[in-house]
Amino acid sequence: MAGWNDSDGATVVVADIGGTTLRIGRWDAATGRLHDVTRHAVDGLARYPQEPPERLQSRVLAQLGDRLADYLSTCPEARTVGLAFAGPVDDRGTVLAAPTIWGGGGEPLDLGEILTRRLGRSVVVANDMTAAAWRYAAEETEGFCVVTISSGIGNKVFRDGRVLVHPQGYGGELGHWLVDPRPDALPCDCGGRGHLGAVASGRGLLAAARRAAVEHPDRFAGSALARPSADPEAMTCEALAEAVRAGDTFATDVLCESLRYLALAISCVYTAIGIRRYVVIGGFAVAVGEPIIEHLTGQLRAVGCFGLGAEEIGQMVRLGATDDDHCLIGMGHLASRDTAGVQLSVVGER
Ligand SMILES: [Zn+2]
Structure with a gap:
């Protein structure tokens, strides 16, 4: 022993x-x-x-x-x-x-x-997203950003052997970046409204899907999501992820609209500091799987990344490991x- x-x-x-x-x-x-x-x-x-x-x-x-x-x-x-x-x-x-x-x-x-x-014993304490970034430091060959899509959104940028945050822990909070300034925008966990994490997280997508179902009942009626129950409130994150995987038009449209905001955030990080690699993790991203990467890449191409062509943008985003x-x-x-x-x-x- x-x-x-x-x-x-x-x-x-x-x-x-x-x-x-x-x-x-x-x-x-x-x-x-x-x-x-x-x-x-x-x-x-x-x-x-x-x-x-x-x-x-x-x-x-x-x-x-x-x-x-x-x-x-x-x-x-x-x-x-x-x-x-x-x-x-x-x-x-x-x-x-x-x-x-x-x-x-x-x-x-x-x-x-x-x-x-x-x-x-020596005890090292780090923020959970900082820890997650370290997992990918060994795999990625250049600076990268980890983005988690679960009940909220978080991120951390890793470059030159370290996670880029202020010594007092500031940074990596893209989830609380304001993307929808309307007064009735979706509420965020932090008490604010219209933050990226409120709009493009699993929970945000579910809220957006329910709202779209009420606003466009005809489109919702044609979706697999309306089949177990026509009541939008009965919809779940799991069903939404499954519908996106199956190519359901209503679910995919809702997802893409929300991912547009995330694509804007990624384009901003790239444009500001030149990070070209994004590893997507988190419960909702894993539940949807590769289709979320395809749709996010599509939105990123639509938003554009200054100086990069469509093929290079196609290399920017990947799904992380599907474990927890x-x-x-x-x-x-x-x-x-x-x-x-x-x-x-x-x-x-x-
Ligand atoms: Zn917030």
């Missing part, structure tokens, strides 16, 4: 915490494989919606400490823990906000430092790199 003395830094315990689920696994940097992933319901807003952010912070912190300590007891050779977190994180591992985990508000939390002290392990695998890459290249102090020894 491997012990502390056998450690070469190849094993990293990786974790990913979102609004509902905490997952913990073991990353073997030598083989590039993820093992023994466990799942836990998060002791946050989803379970205790009435509690204030301060109380939820304590609960989540205790849960992370306990679950990670348990997991580390099964693989003592791991000297580093990598934690992907659903919220902005600064470059010292301080979590600045976590609306889906402990709600709006709550003081910044020095999560990296607190967990390092508690676990006696982006953050865990990416955290494995990021934390292994930190173990090899950066001396992280164990705060308790200071």
